[in-house]
Amino acid sequence: MARDGFLPRSSERRRTTLTVIVITALVGVTVGTLGLASARQQMPAAGGVSAPAAAPQPPTADPVIAVxxxxxxxxxxVGGEQQTITGSGLKAVSAIRIGSMLVADFIATDTSLTFEMPRSERYLPGAVPVEIVASEATIDMASPLEYTYERRTAVDRQLEYAFRYWKDYNLAEWGTFNPVGGDCMNFVSQTLIERGWEMTPEWHSYDVGADYTSPWIYVPSFDAFLRDNPQLGAVQLGLDQRDQAKVGDLVVFDWNNNNALDHIQIVSAIEQVDGRTVVKMVGHNLDSDLRDLDETITVDHPGATGYFWSLPAD
Structure with a gap:
């Protein structure tokens, strides 16, 4: 009779023997499996020959753009002329730069890029590089492209002058009227002289501002002068007609919406941003070169009103 917790010696021997048999069987299965795997690794491919490794593929060459x-x-x-870059592979072009100015929109085919020339930066004459950008192509130019901005039109002369003197006043020639109420109209009058307008008995300034008329320096008087002289060709446009405005046109403002004009500036840029026509202005009194029209009447002077005086191109 076995005591609690103990087996007879014969039972212990049987259990030991059984354990050895099970372990031996498991070892045999494992060895057999390993042997099969090894045999499979050593088996040749069909036909008795091992399959060769795949040859490395050469990298795909980037397309080439020839200009x-x-x-x-x-x-x-002021730009605006139609321009075309010719070559091949041009559909891969993603951007065009003329100097520092990015071309906002262009039409690309395999052999041409067609677009409207942007204005010269700061309305300065001179030669600038023409560059195209393509992230997934090699650009081949026989020689660097260059474009020359020239002072050709009346508006060119007006804007070149405006950007030269919007901050550094031309005091030696015209003086300043800031001490007596503001210089915005005096500055606009100067740019119109550069544009080709001629002084008249009603509109003039002589002797560095010592001898002047009211329309030369005072916005309401100048506004009346334009209305009284239709031969000048100025056409009034509402601010909601900005799509008809041009660089070089004038913008007058009534800050308090009380039918008394307070300020005038020159349109210095017209841009399309997210489907909107954005107008920028240059002028004196809050001296600025690219002042945003909408910010002027909503942030600087909330509730202000105004309109354009659109001028003939030449």
Whole structure:
């Protein structure tokens, strides 16, 4: 009779023997499996020959863009002329730069890029590089492209002058009227002289501002002067007609919406931003070169009103 917790010696021997048999069987299965795997690794491919490793593929070459020329090598400071870059593979182009100015929109085919020339930066004359950008192509130019901005039009002369003196006043020639109420109209009058307008008995300033008339320095008087002289060709446009405005046109403001004009500036840029026409202005009194029209009447002077005086191109 076995005591609690103990087996007879014969039972212990049987259990030991059984354990050895099970372990031996498991070892045999494992060895057999390993042998089969080894045999499989050593088996040749069909036909008795091992399959060769795949040959490395050469990298795919980037497409090549070849640029051959420009349809026009020079143009006005204000831009706007139709321009075409010719070559091949041009559909891969993602951007065009003329100097530092990015071309906002262009039409690309395999052999051409067509777009409207942007204005010269700061309305300065001179030669600038023409560059195209393509992230997934190699650009091959026989020679660097260059475009020359030239002072060609009345508006070119007006804007070049405005950007030269919007901050550094031309005191030696015209003086300043800031001490007596503001210089915005005096500055606009100067730019109109550069544009080709001639002084009249009603509109003039002589002797560095010592001899002047009211329309030269005072916005309401100048507004009346334009209305009284239709031969000047100025056309009034509402601010909601900004799509008809042009660089070089004038913008007058009534800050308090009380039918008394307070300020005038020159349109210095017109841009399309997210489907909106954005107008920028240059002028004196809050001296600025690219002042935003909408910010002027909503942030600087909330509730202000105004309108454009659109001027003939020449």
């Amino acid at each position: 051959t020329g420009l349809s026009a090598a020079a143009g006005s400071l």
